[in-house]
Amino acid sequence: MNMPKTQAYELPRAGLEREALRKKGQFWTPDWTADIMAAYVLQEKPSRLLDPALGQGVFFRAAKHYARSHDFELTLFGRDIDPEVIGQARMSGLDTKDLRNVEIRDFVLDSPSEFFPAIIANPPYIRHHRLSPEQKERLRDFARKATGRHIDGRAGLHVYFLIKALQTLAPGGRLAYIVSADICEGVFAHALWQWICSQYRLDAVIAFASEATPFPDVDTNALVFLIRNARPASDFDWVKCFDRDSRELTALVSGRHQKNYKGIQVHRRLLSEALATGLSRPPSDDAEHQCTLGDFASVMRGIVTGDNDFFFMTSARAKELGIPETLLVKAVGRMRDVQGEYFDPEDVLRLEDKGRPTRLLNANGLSFDQLPVLVQKYLEDGEKRGLPNKTLIKTRRPWYRMEIRKIPPILFAYLGRRSARFIRNRADVVPLTCLLCVYPKHSSPEFIEHLWNVLSNPQTISNLKKVGKSYGGDAIKVEPRALERLPLPDTLVRAEGLDKCLEPKQCSLFGDD
Numbered sequence: 001m002n003m004p005k006t007q008a009y010e011l012p013r014a015g016l017e018r019e020a021l022r023k024k025g026q027f028w029t030p031d032w033t034a035d036i037m038a039a040y041v042l043q044e045k046p047s048r049l050l051d052p053a054l055g056q057g058v059f060f061r062a063a064k065h066y067a068r069s070h071d072f073e074l075t076l077f078g079r080d081i082d083p084e085v086i087g088q089a090r091m092s093g094l095d096t097k098d099l100r101n102v103e104i105r106d107f108v109l110d111s112p113s114e115f116f117p118a119i120i121a122n123p124p125y126i127r128h129h130r131l132s133p134e135q136k137e138r139l140r141d142f143a144r145k146a147t148g149r150h151i152d153g154r155a156g157l158h159v160y161f162l163i164k165a166l167q168t169l170a171p172g173g174r175l176a177y178i179v180s181a182d183i184c185e186g187v188f189a190h191a192l193w194q195w196i197c198s199q200y201r202l203d204a205v206i207a208f209a210s211e212a213t214p215f216p217d218v219d220t221n222a223l224v225f226l227i228r229n230a231r232p233a234s235d236f237d238w239v240k241c242f243d244r245d246s247r248e249l250t251a252l253v254s255g256r257h258q259k260n261y262k263g264i265q266v267h268r269r270l271l272s273e274a275l276a277t278g279l280s281r282p283p284s285d286d287a288e289h290q291c292t293l294g295d296f297a298s299v300m301r302g303i304v305t306g307d308n309d310f311f312f313m314t315s316a317r318a319k320e321l322g323i324p325e326t327l328l329v330k331a332v333g334r335m336r337d338v339q340g341e342y343f344d345p346e347d348v349l350r351l352e353d354k355g356r357p358t359r360l361l362n363a364n365g366l367s368f369d370q371l372p373v374l375v376q377k378y379l380e381d382g383e384k385r386g387l388p389n390k391t392l393i394k395t396r397r398p399w400y401r402m403e404i405r406k407i408p409p410i411l412f413a414y415l416g417r418r419s420a421r422f423i424r425n426r427a428d429v430v431p432l433t434c435l436l437c438v439y440p441k442h443s444s445p446e447f448i449e450h451l452w453n454v455l456s457n458p459q460t461i462s463n464l465k466k467v468g469k470s471y472g473g474d475a476i477k478v479e480p481r482a483l484e485r486l487p488l489p490d491t492l493v494r495a496e497g498l499d500k501c502l503e504p505k506q507c508s509l510f511g512d513d
């Protein structure tokens with residue numbers, strides 16, 4: 001069976017139902033993906049299989065089907081924290097015998113005492129800010145003891161699930177784990193994968209093209225990890241899947257390699273290269289670049305106001321309130337307000353015409369008494385509305401003190417499918433958090449233009465996927481530090497003469513700061 005057998009994985013698109021799913025991390029795997037994962041963990045015909053996050057039981061069904069068609073006895077073991085899943089699993093075609101070893105217990109903090117030769121999981125995807133402080137503390141403590149490393153507190157439950165699943169594998173046992181790409185892109189990823197790859201053998205990573213994603217309704221880039229409790233190897237298969245067909249992948253993960261494939265691409269990769277590039281990303285050819293953006297510029301996030309409605313306004317509104325231009329900074333507040341690759345003074349006027357805010361109140365550097373009376377009154381109104389007690393604002397002294405950014409000559413739209421791009425800021429605006437600020441290391445107009453030519457080139461833009469975090473539908477998000485690691489193609493760096501700037505003495509070519 002290659003196409004989904006049921007629509008059981010369809011997800012509510014919004015609202016309370018979706019929120020309830022998020023709390024329990026309930027996103028169902030489609031059958032065609034479950035079949036591939038079952039084929040990997042069951043190829044040596046083990047007698048027992050564990051699914052530590054059962055849900056509606058898709059992996060039990062796939063495993064039963066595999067054992068029956070390969071003629072061996074398999075006992076199923078399962079866990080879930082939600083008692084309702086048993087009823088749902090029954091409805092999906094599992095019977096009392098299949099479900100007799102299912103326990104309603106937390107897999108990570110109240111884990112099984114035995115080891116299993118086959119584990120298959122789609123863990124709850126619960127991000128760290130949805131975990132209680134007590135849960136977080138216990139999970140962090142568990143991860144520290146298990147790995148001997150510090151796993152950053154921004155790890156979600158799916159990260160701890162992976163560590164626990166690996167610890168629960170019998171010697172030689174196999175784990176198939178489907179999870180968001182965040183597991184190898186988050187801040188915790190380096191420590192996590194260094195530990196995994198030093199203790200276990202990574203057999204394969206399966207990535208999906210957007211047209212073949214197992215979760216079409218969720219903003220996530222899913223990956224399947226196939227890992228064995230065996231001596232680590234120095235290479236593994238990195239596979240990209242282009243259609244929802246399990247046949248070629250099932251053959252591959254069962255050790256039957258073919259010469260040619262139609263629906264998948266297979267790369268045999270060195271672990272060292274893949275860990276440096278990121279396991280969610282295709283192999284990188286480092287020979288093509290030596291420089292990164294960080295060699296020529298630094299990157300900062302835009303301004304967090306703490307309350308855009310109060311601090312960010314149209315110039316008409318500022319006039320009405322009697323706030324003088326000297327206490328306003330020209331700013332851009334929404335990615336959608338910037339069209340294309342250039343942002344010019346006319347664009348600020350266009351936004352004003354459309355009633356979009358473009359002025360940020362900045363009363364820094366003057367005491368309250370030195371401010372014009374009308375501005376004092378506006379701030380007093382803000383106080384009455386309780387602004388000084390808002391989360392971020394209450395850390396500021398005085399509460400209306402604004403973050404400062406020098407005007408960045410280049411901006412970066414860091415989120416989106418096709419919209420992640422550099423923008424030449426010719427309107428001298430500062431961005432709010434919707435955009436990143438790129439500050440070239442030298443301020444001469446020539447240097448900035450040469451850097452801009454490199455950054456706006458499609459070859460450079462295509463490198464964004466090497467440093468960004470991936471989401472569903474090929475969307476990416478690039479954080480400031482990651483953007484500094486953006487590889488710049490050598491040919492472009494040389495064509496623009498920026499390579500000379502790497503040698504300190506030559507920087508004066510562009511006029512030094």
Ligand SMILES: C[S@@+](CC[C@H](N)C(=O)[O-])C[C@H]1O[C@@H](n2cnc3c(N)ncnc32)[C@H](O)[C@@H]1O
Pocket residue numbers: 024025026027028029051052053054055056057058059079080081082085105106107108121122123124125
């Ligand atoms: C993403 S769903 C996967 C379900 C199913 N295996 C599938 O692939 O369709 C994750 C399941 O884990 C359960 N879960 C959440 N937290 C858990 C925990 N701490 N221990 C065990 N199961 C948990 C949720 O109730 C949910 O049914």
